[in-house]
Amino acid sequence: MHWIVDAMNVIGSRPDGWWRDRRAAIERLVSDLDRWAALRDDVVTAVLERPPQPPLASSVVEIAFAPAAAPNSADDEIVRLVTTHDDAGEVVVVTSDSELVQRVRQAGATTHPAKTFRQMLD
Numbered sequence: 001m002h003w004i005v006d007a008m009n010v011i012g013s014r015p016d017g018w019w020r021d022r023r024a025a026i027e028r029l030v031s032d033l034d035r036w037a038a039l040r041d042d043v044v045t046a047v048l049e050r051p052p053q054p055p056l057a058s059s060v061v062e063i064a065f066a067p068a069a070a071p072n073s074a075d076d077e078i079v080r081l082v083t084t085h086d087d088a089g090e091v092v093v094v095t096s097d098s099e100l101v102q103r104v105r106q107a108g109a110t111t112h113p114a115k116t117f118r119q120m121l122d
Contacts, residue, residue, distance in 0.1 A: 002043040004081055005033065006074060006095035006114065013096060013114040026052055032121040033061045045081065049074040075100045082107045 011018050011025045018025035030046060037044040037060040045062040050069040064081065066073030078100060082091050088108030095101060096114040104111060 002045070002085065002091045003037075003112075004078055004091060004093045004109075005029075005044065005046045005117070006078060006093065006097060006100065007046045007048050008074065009095045009097055009100075010114045010118055013118050023052065027056065029121075030056055030058055030061055030063065034058050036121050037061055047074050047078050047081070075103070079103050079107060082109045085109075 007026065007029055011029055026048065033044055033046055043062070044060065045064050048063065048065040051065045052063070056063050064077060066077040075097065078093060078095070082088050082093065082104050085091050089110075091104075091109040092112050093100070093104045093109050094112045094114055094117045095104075101111045
């Protein structure tokens with residue numbers, strides 16, 4: 001299974017003050033994803049709108065980002081990842097964005113709600 005995570009959607013699923021330090025919120029999510037993914041035999045990709053500066057490193061999770069930051073650019077990158085995957089039926093996109101859910105399902109992927117995924121990470 002390949003999990004593609006709409007990173008800011010998952011971060012935003014819990015109003016814990018993440019907006020005061022977006023970088024720290026992204027680092028926490030990547031750390032949580034690292035821990036979760038290390039226990040599984042799945043590929044995990046976290047998608048952001050722009051590359052984090054300085055870059056984040058992960059030994060388990062792939063950190064992807066849109067080629068150019070713009071509204072919905074991370075969504076477009078997620079759809080691109082699904083449509084270029086060898087088997088879209090093996091992809092689970094984690095998001096609660098209803099438009100993105102519709103787009104990736106049309107491309108053959110399944111979806112998982114951000115809030116319940118966040119609870120799985122905890």
